[in-house]
Amino acid sequence: MTTQLVELETQLTTLQQEAEGAIAAAASLEDLEQLRIKYLGKKGSLSQVLGGMGRLSAEERPRIGALANEVKEVVQTGLDQKKAALQAAQIEAQLAAETLDVTMPGTFRPQGRNHPLTSTIDRALDIFVGLGYTVAQGPEMETDYYNFEALNTPADHPARDMQDTFYLPDGNLLRTHTSSVQIRYMEANEPPIRVAAPGRVYRRDTVDATHSAVFHQIEILAVDEGLTFTDLRGTIKTFLEEMFGEIEVRFRPSFFPFTEPSAEVDVRWRGRWLEVLGCGMVDPNVLKAVGYDPEIYTGFAAGFGVERFAMVLHQMTDIRDLYKSDLRFLRQF
Structure with missing residues (x-):
């Protein structure tokens, strides 16, 4: 096992852990979208790690590719689950804000008169x-x-x-x-x-x-x-x-x-x-x-x-x- 292989595996493992923590802490759908771009975007962290595969031998590249796919799947699953949770919370908050208590007394507004x-x-x-x-x-x-x-x-x-x-x-x-x-x-x-x-x-x-x-x-x-x-x-x-x-x-x-x-x-x-x-x-x-x-x-x-x-x-x-x-x-x- 070469030094380059160990380094890339360590980077992928660290990326996954960092992404899972950031996704768990996301407070809004906007924040979640920024995390998706950061980790899985074309210029994201995962793409940057995979850019180092050129230093590996032909036998080592499949191993890093398989690990990268696992990390990508874990991060994407975390994003999807967190998105569903945030959307559900948003709907609950909207329903709570729009709930009409029919037992409350109406707001009195005096009827206007013509001048x-x-x-x-x-x-x-x-x-x-x-x-x-x-x-x-x-x-x-x-x-x-x-x-x-x-x-x-x-x-x-x-x-x-x-x-x-x-x-x-x-x-x-x-x-x-x-x-x-x-x-x-x-x-x-x-x-x-x-x-x-x-x-x-x-x-x-x-x-x-x-x-x-x-x-x-x-x-x-x-x-x-x-x-x-x-x-x-x-x-x-x-x-x-x-x-x-x-x-x-x-x-x-x-x-x-x-x-x-x-x-x-x-x-x-x-x-x-x-x-x-x-x-x-x-x-x-x-x-x-x-x-x-x-x-x-x-x-x-x-x-x-x-x-x-x-x-x-x-x-x-x-x-x-x-x-x-x-x-x-x-x-x-």
């Missing part, structure tokens, strides 16, 4: 949908064209002073009303149309008990052949009676650049008149801007602030209460 603004919007839209209107929405960041120009309000029109808004560096602005949605809708649809446009709008108002720089609005638009102010008046009266019940309604002459004639609408509520919305017949210039023939089609529009309706319905005195997220206030609704 008064949300409920007011939903209530109004339900009424308009019942009258045959389609709900449409548009971007809050608008171009000057859709917010003003297409609504018969050119750059030098004094009506812009009433809606001085937040302008952006690129020339766009935060919309001052949802009328821009009506323009976009008319551009994409042919008459007859009936659309309700809810959304958030922005104006450079001084914040106080009845004003906010950011508020919500709902506007309606109807365009068809033969629509008159009578149709507008009937629609508004029906809507307000659905919102507030049997109430007295009055129309006062007013001015809006995109409607002619125009009117403010008041309701008699708790013994006094309250202004609740503005309305009017669509100005022919607005119809022309979207490609409608004003000789064939007429239309009417109306709009109101959701916050004002919510304050009336819930007898609120300060608009800022709607934005404070004070649970002591919101739990009332």
Whole structure:
């Protein structure tokens, strides 16, 4: 027996013992895979030992080859057994973590409520949908064209002073009303149309008990052949009676650049008149801007602030209460 043979046998025996100890101590499947590569991989310890067989005689090589196969089988068996054990432990741990104790009391989560603004919007839209209107929405960041120009309000029109808004560096602005949605809708649809446009709008108002720089609005638009102010008046009266019940309604002459004639609408509520919305017949210039023939089609529009309706319905005195997220206030609704 040569020295080289004894050395290789010793290395194989040591490798087996070392591998068995390392496999027994492996704590995860990832660790086990690293051990497989270390001992049985192409560049692993076993391959390195077998690389020394070139120094053996032809008679000694079969003996080392047989011993190497035994070591490889022992190590592979140890890896397989340890892998099965680790997988079983992993499954047990997962089952334990996912076990549901049906006898435990449930976790209480208080049921949420609609914000008064949300409920007011939903209530109004339900009424308009019942009258045959389609709900449409548009971007809050608008171009000057859709917010003003297409609504018969050119750059030098004094009506812009009433809606001085937040302008952006690129020339766009935060919309001052949802009328821009009506323009976009008319551009994409042919008459007859009936659309309700809810959304958030922005104006450079001084914040106080009845004003906010950011508020919500709902506007309606109807365009068809033969629509008159009578149709507008009937629609508004029906809507307000659905919102507030049997109430007295009055129309006062007013001015809006995109409607002619125009009117403010008041309701008699708790013994006094309250202004609740503005309305009017669509100005022919607005119809022309979207490609409608004003000789064939007429239309009417109306709009109101959701916050004002919510304050009336819930007898609120300060608009800022709607934005404070004070649970002591919101739990009332």
